[in-house]
Amino acid sequence: MMRRIAAGALLLAGTLSAQIAFDAAPDPAKLPERLHLGEVAGVATNSKGNLFVYTRVGGGNGTWGASRIFTHGGSKLYEFDKTGKFVREIGDGVYGFNFAAAARVDAQDNIWVVDRGSNMVIKFAPDGRIAMTLGRKPESVNAPGGPTGGGGRGGPNTGAGVPGDNFNKPSDVAFDAAGNIFVSDGFGNARIAKFDKDGRFLKSWGTRGSGPGQFDLPLSLAVDAKGSVYVADRGNKRIQVFDNEGAFQRQISNVGAPWAICISPGAHQFLYSSNSNDPTTMDGGEIYRLELDGTVLGKFGAAGKAAEEFGTVNAIDCRTPNELTVGEVGNWRVQRVRLK
């Protein structure tokens, strides 16, 4: 109630980008001595408040085959309880953990990771076992000087891409109430792919460009309670909203370049979007709070390396609307942000 009054006051004042007061709790993810976070690409909480962090830790290896190099490793998925205590690592040595892109938890507490290096989306059951895979990891990369023909993918940006789960550097995953799966795809392709809850391809939409329904790096996505799909179209500095079948509805274009978005649960849903700083700069960095219709309720934060500043936020979890968890690529950390 207090929140709504405060939000209403902001609107009455006419300050569409009013600052929201906040603080940030340090170390919501406390690691054992021998483990360290690298770039934090994905953060997500489950219904118990446990935190999942998908991070680029490096240390991958390449094995020389006859004509090809087979690469493995480079990212880790860690689970913490709601006090920040380390619980476990999930998927240690899993085939598709190469270059973390996102982590999300669905309504049944399954944990999903999106990997930009392996071109895969991997679903883990709550017990940490693999339940479904989407996409296929490239077999290898060609060895320098060796014969070509390795089973790599990627290459030129291909716009709409091939129908199906042939991802090219996917970036995020989201779910509607029926369990349909939406994948933003991504850095290579420029499309949104929709699958049913069993992983069967239904459709995809989008090509590279700046018109309605076109994308320039769809980096993050979220689905509201009605099934509308919100896509962070970073290069075009807008959030595009589609209906559940991919028909363009509207766009939100006054929140900078959206790197990470999330939609809170509950009767009154809010949309959060981070105008993250590019790693080469300290510009921007603020996170916006919006109504689903695009009305800006306020913003908070700025780019930086100190506590309560943000270094290239790549993920926001907003299961609790006034207590966000943000993952930072630039600062190798997770912050828990309390909005006041």
Place this chain on the structure above:
Amino acid sequence: MAKIQREGFDYDIEGRVSGNREEREMKRTVYLLAATLALASPGVAQTPAAGGLTPAQMAAKAKAQNVPELPFAWYPSFLKMPPNIYLGEGIGVATNSKGHIFVYTRSQATRLFEFDAKGNYLREIGEGLYGFAFAHAVRVDPQDNIWAVDEGSNMVIKFTPEGRVAMVIGRRPEPGEPAPSNAEPYILSRPTDVAWDAAGNIFISDGYGNSRVVKYDKNGKFIATVGSRGSGQGQLNLPHTIAADANGNIYVGDRSNSRIQVFDNDLKFKAIYDQVGAPWAVCITPGPHQYLYSSNSFPDNNNSQLESVTGEIYKMELDGTIIGKFGHSGKKLGEFATVHEIDCRNENELLVSEITAWRVQKITLNPTKGAK
């Protein structure tokens, strides 16, 4: 019993000369003979031009002449490694306020180790870290935070004294993505070293890719940069090492230009010291009277021609006045095989890390005062 060698004598750890009088006299004679030969016959094996040095030797030899030799002693193998851990190229060495020793080394992985003041192994820091690709330097700031500079990942990583990551500067390029070619404020290109002024501002020598020094505030916000590739005043050709004095002046080892350049705290050019060869490693002592050390290291291409004209470490006043020098190239203990970093928290007890010898040595100056 650990031994110390000094001017041809063996000393035990308490500083007592070992051996009987005859042995001592013989060792002294051999030492002096060898020292005389070394001084009189530089590059004798290289068949230099009549009476002189080859052009490569001339380029590598420091310009300073008649520099007093500073007596020194060394402590062999004082770092005690666990059985399964090896030092690789001994790239970085630094101490904290407790005398603990940090070594940043290139082994199969790039690793950061902590030892106590006696050389006992304590722990590894940052095992498997995302930013550990190819070690270059480690330094400890006045608050005992540990900073690792990684030339392979293009990152400078600040660890708390507990060994947790507190801040990172720069960004490791994504797989398959080239690093930005421009000298962006927050993107480093093979950085080499880090230093701080009294206010906590951060100075990074950057490096092999860029040719500049970058200044950040204590929270990592970009403030200023100086330098472009070249040999003119204020230009840099491989800024390889950096140190700050108590007044916030910045001393940059401009290695390929064979000079130390001094900048003020706003990175305005102040002075050039070009008498001490190629500065591979510089450090500045703490305390009311600060000294500058600089190593004209034996090049890591192992060009044997240059062995006779490199390897010495200079002790200087901050104004560039040379006080003396010690050491020379070589693989034996007490010789230097490409010194890559010097710690001089204690003016008369230096730690030097060496690339090609894969080791760290402790050096004691003025050993007549009693080495321990």
